[in-house]
Amino acid sequence: MLGLASGASAQAPGDSGRAARLFDVTTPLRITLAADFGAVARDRGERKQDHLGVLTVAAEGGDSTRLDVTLRTRGHYRLRTCQYPPLKVGFDKERTAHTIFAHQNALKLVVQCRNGGRWSDYLLEEYLLYHVYGLLTERSFRVRLVEVTYVDPSGKHPPETRRGFFVEDDDRMAHRNHTDVFEQQGVGQDEADFSQMSVLAVFEYLAGNTDWSVGGLHNIVLIRDSSNVVYPVPYDFDWSGVISPPYAVPDSRLGLHTVRERLFRGECRSPEQLVPVLARFNELKDSMYALYRGQAGLDPGRVRQALDYYDEFYRTINDPRAVRREFTINCTAR
Numbered sequence: 001m002l003g004l005a006s007g008a009s010a011q012a013p014g015d016s017g018r019a020a021r022l023f024d025v026t027t028p029l030r031i032t033l034a035a036d037f038g039a040v041a042r043d044r045g046e047r048k049q050d051h052l053g054v055l056t057v058a059a060e061g062g063d064s065t066r067l068d069v070t071l072r073t074r075g076h077y078r079l080r081t082c083q084y085p086p087l088k089v090g091f092d093k094e095r096t097a098h099t100i101f102a103h104q105n106a107l108k109l110v111v112q113c114r115n116g117g118r119w120s121d122y123l124l125e126e127y128l129l130y131h132v133y134g135l136l137t138e139r140s141f142r143v144r145l146v147e148v149t150y151v152d153p154s155g156k157h158p159p160e161t162r163r164g165f166f167v168e169d170d171d172r173m174a175h176r177n178h179t180d181v182f183e184q185q186g187v188g189q190d191e192a193d194f195s196q197m198s199v200l201a202v203f204e205y206l207a208g209n210t211d212w213s214v215g216g217l218h219n220i221v222l223i224r225d226s227s228n229v230v231y232p233v234p235y236d237f238d239w240s241g242v243i244s245p246p247y248a249v250p251d252s253r254l255g256l257h258t259v260r261e262r263l264f265r266g267e268c269r270s271p272e273q274l275v276p277v278l279a280r281f282n283e284l285k286d287s288m289y290a291l292y293r294g295q296a297g298l299d300p301g302r303v304r305q306a307l308d309y310y311d312e313f314y315r316t317i318n319d320p321r322a323v324r325r326e327f328t329i330n331c332t333a334r
Contacts, residue, residue: 104169
């Protein structure tokens with residue numbers, strides 16, 4: 001067994017039924033994917049194709065579920081850089097009824113960029129960031145860790161087992177939160193829900209992540225409720241400074257001006273407005289740290305490095321002058 005997380009994301013109202021089980025459990029799901037992965041890995045252009053595959057889910061009782069799926073490469077930078085490209089797994093809804101993938105249409109599968117222990121660590125740390133954000137808000141993507149064995153049906157290449165994780169579908173996440181996906185570029189941060197935008201921006205600051213844009217819908221999904229209130233939901237955290245994979249250009253605590261440039265564009269926050277948001281981060285500190293300490297398979301040195309990184313964030317948000325400097329002065333000065 002490759003590992004499991006000790007914590008889970010916050011539960012959203014109205015979430016029930018068989019389909020939710022995929023993301024309600026934190027133990028890794030063991031799957032096998034059989035496909036021509038040579039052809040899949042070569043499909044890195046703008047016009048991507050669907051590749052046929054077979055996904056098999058192992059069951060504890062010895063039985064297994066076999067599903068015909070389609071595999072499509074996705075992403076941008078990781079697609080060009082990684083040995084193993086990120087995937088989108090497509091399902092036939094009629095065939096997934098009564099399985100753990102019931103009601104799923106397509107799911108993102110985040111995979112290890114390359115072989116080796118450090119690449120497994122990077123993946124686990126991105127997986128944990130989804131759970132950290134899930135502690136802060138129900139308007140977040142659920143994730144499920146998987147142990148995926150890649151099989152070449154031709155037998156030319158031996159099977160390989162690596163970590164990965166599924167990310168909840170956009171529409172399922174929106175439905176769970178009684179909203180619809182709002183595919184509208186150009187929405188300003190000041191047009192999004194004030195509280196939700198505050199939580200998102202401070203979270204991205206916590207992680208040291210600049211690879212997002214609300215207006216550009218870059219690593220952001222917008223959802224809108226029946227009152228036309230828009231909520232931004234982030235995803236893809238691999239470029240975060242707290243992870244710092246070799247292919248990224250991370251923003252360390254020595255150069256956070258680039259992080260600040262993405263905070264509260266169009267509507268700055270005063271320290272007084274940030275009080276409830278920062279209080280929420282303080283309230284959840286122990287739970288956040290417990291996620292890292294309880295993550296099986298994550299190198300202890302990487303755990304210490306991440307928590308040291310977060311320690312600096314907590315020193316900042318509990319220093320009134322630092323809060324004003326980081327979140328107000330540097331915002332209004334632009």
